[in-house]
Amino acid sequence: MKPLNVAIVGATGLVGLEFISILEERNFPIEKLYPFASDGSLGQTVTYKNKEIDVIPLKVEEIEKNKIDLAFFSAGAGVALDFAKDFARNGAIVIDNSSAFRMDDEIPLVVPEVNGGVLKDNGSKIIANPNCSTIQLVPFLQIVEELFGIKKVVVSTYQSVSGAGKKGIEELRTQISDLFSFKEVKPEVFLQRIAFNLIPQIGPFYDDGYCEEEVKMINESRKILSMPELDIDVTTVRVPTFFSHAETVWMELKKECSINELHRRIRENPEMVLMDDIEQLLYPTLIDSSGRDEVFVGRLRKGREHKNTLSAWIVADNVRKGAAYNAVRIAETIFGEAND
Ligand SMILES: NC(=O)c1ccc[n+]([C@@H]2O[C@H](COP(=O)([O-])OP(=O)(O)OC[C@H]3O[C@@H](n4cnc5c(N)ncnc54)[C@H](OP(=O)(O)O)[C@@H]3O)[C@@H](O)[C@H]2O)c1
Incomplete structure (x- = not known):
């Protein structure tokens, strides 16, 4: 080249x-x-x-x-x-x-x-x-769709302040330091105080109650996966961490999933890292994914009541992978x- x-x-x-x-x-x-x-x-x-x-x-x-x-x-x-x-x-x-x-x-x-x-x-x-939150979600959805077929997906995100750029990082840093100095904190970049808080809104709201980040994830996932009818619901949350985004994903499947088969497919994928062994207390956290280029997956489990459901925890560096x-x-x- x-x-x-x-x-x-x-x-x-x-x-x-x-x-x-x-x-x-x-x-x-x-x-x-x-x-x-x-x-x-x-x-x-x-x-x-x-x-x-x-x-x-x-x-x-x-x-x-x-x-x-x-x-x-x-x-x-x-x-x-x-x-x-x-x-x-x-x-x-x-x-x-x-x-x-x-x-x-x-x-x-x-x-x-x-x-x-x-x-x-x-x-x-x-x-x-x-969008960064879509990038880390769709590789996992694609594997599950291929193996078991997806009926429905419900996602909640935990998105670090770096998703809002340099100014997002600065706002959390300043607020933490001001709070420890007993100074008053005034939100500027985020809509509420972000230090020691969670904000269930990223971007403006639409009339139907969804915020912009949620609509982006829904529409973009459908386009990338060529699944215009994908039944997907998302709640996006800004959290007071600096780097990497996490997502919980719950899915209803067309057939019962095999966690072993899912493990195998994730292990084979060079763009993913499997960290899923609860006996060893092994699951990915933001610290594992920060500075890395892969999507990290763990906490894979079938539903207790409904065997055709699957839950997962997905983590990736929003500024790099995302x-x-x-x-x-x-x-x-x-x-x-x-x-x-
Ligand atoms: N942060 C993430 O996790 C993430 C993930 C996916 C996508 N993105 C997208 O990537 C873009 C940048 O995000 P970021 O987090 O890097 O933001 P950022 O840290 O705020 O950086 C913004 C950059 O844009 C430049 N810029 C702003 N206005 C400009 C203008 N009028 N002309 C030329 N350059 C201009 C800034 O230059 P100055 O320094 O001169 O102001 C700066 O280099 C956004 O569209 C964001 O949605 C971000």
Whole structure:
């Protein structure tokens, strides 16, 4: 694979910085790296392979004058809507982490190990990266669907503050420190105090009582799995932890599941880690998944009353597996791996 000119739009953000370290770790062939951010980051640098690179304020002229082959976007939906098409028009493949294009019928929404096939013969220059909570859910749903058939899925999430970017981390850190200093705490990023609290809302509410994050997970799971009728219900909760998201998943199945068979399929999957042995008190926690690229699965059990039901606990690093790593794997699916 020939080295590419690669842009990262949102390079100073949490996901942007993770992009840089993953590209470096995977030795992704880069001719030149273009780190874009807002005007506010003018004068800042990012470090790639021990070199300081100046951050470039995002402007159409900068997109037009540089021959960029691949642009990773992690700067929110507004920036993606304003600039992704400029990169695409100038010849780049754009992989966007925001919700801007995810539900567009013309644009593939991809978790490579689940539906990477949709990238073949697809002419779209823009590819959407799913929501972090969806990315860690769908590989497990796909395995269960293939083995036992899914009738219904009910998910609850436990989502760390890093899901809201740099400012989310800062808000929890500041609130914890202020509370220990007996100072008053004023929520700014999250709608309620997040320190020592749980908030059962992520994003604005719709009229039917569901919040935006719940609707994203429902719609995106159906699209990625090509199961438009999937019966899935979600409750999303922000929790006062820094990195990784956890999910409890309850499913009603078309036939009784075999936990052994499920174990085998998860063990065979290089993008998953099975930690499921209660005799050894073995199950994944956020500490196991943080800094890792796999989806961690444990607490697998059949229902006590209804044998055709299954419960699971799924954990993954939202900034890596749920964002930057998935996007880099999409790029590798399109352009080839480093040593191809
Ligand atoms: N955090 C996660 O777990 C996660 C997971 C999946 C998807 N995502 C998505 O990834 C995107 C970034 O999230 P994040 O967590 O990295 O947020 P973040 O830490 O707040 O970083 C946002 C980045 O966007 C840049 N930016 C903001 N406005 C801009 C503008 N007008 N022009 C150019 N650059 C601009 C910021 O630049 P400055 O530093 O100059 O402000 C910064 O580099 C969001 O769409 C988010 O939904 C995040």
